[in-house]
Amino acid sequence: MNGPEELLLELFAIFVAAKVMGEVFERLSLSAVLGEILAGICLGPYALGLIHPSDTLHSVAELGAIFVLFSAGLQTSPRDLISVGNKALQVAVAGV
Numbered sequence: 001m002n003g004p005e006e007l008l009l010e011l012f013a014i015f016v017a018a019k020v021m022g023e024v025f026e027r028l029s030l031s032a033v034l035g036e037i038l039a040g041i042c043l044g045p046y047a048l049g050l051i052h053p054s055d056t057l058h059s060v061a062e063l064g065a066i067f068v069l070f071s072a073g074l075q076t077s078p079r080d081l082i083s084v085g086n087k088a089l090q091v092a093v094a095g096v
Helices: 004-027 033-042 055-075 078-083 085-095
Strands: none
Touching: 004 033, 004 055, 078 085
């Protein structure tokens, strides 16, 4: 199976696994994000190998990252940036 059907099936598997693992981690009083990341690692080529990266899947992932960053930018106020400015500068300098 090639084409859009395969892409949709892979995306569905990723979403379901991420949601299930996120819920499991929340019930264990852990961050849901950890479960979602673990689901991605398990499905990817480095663990179970159920999903192999393709150019189309990579493009969809980049679009998702753009939407997440855009959403985070909409939720951030200038006051928040100013309040953490000094600490952010220290972390940036120490990281270099």
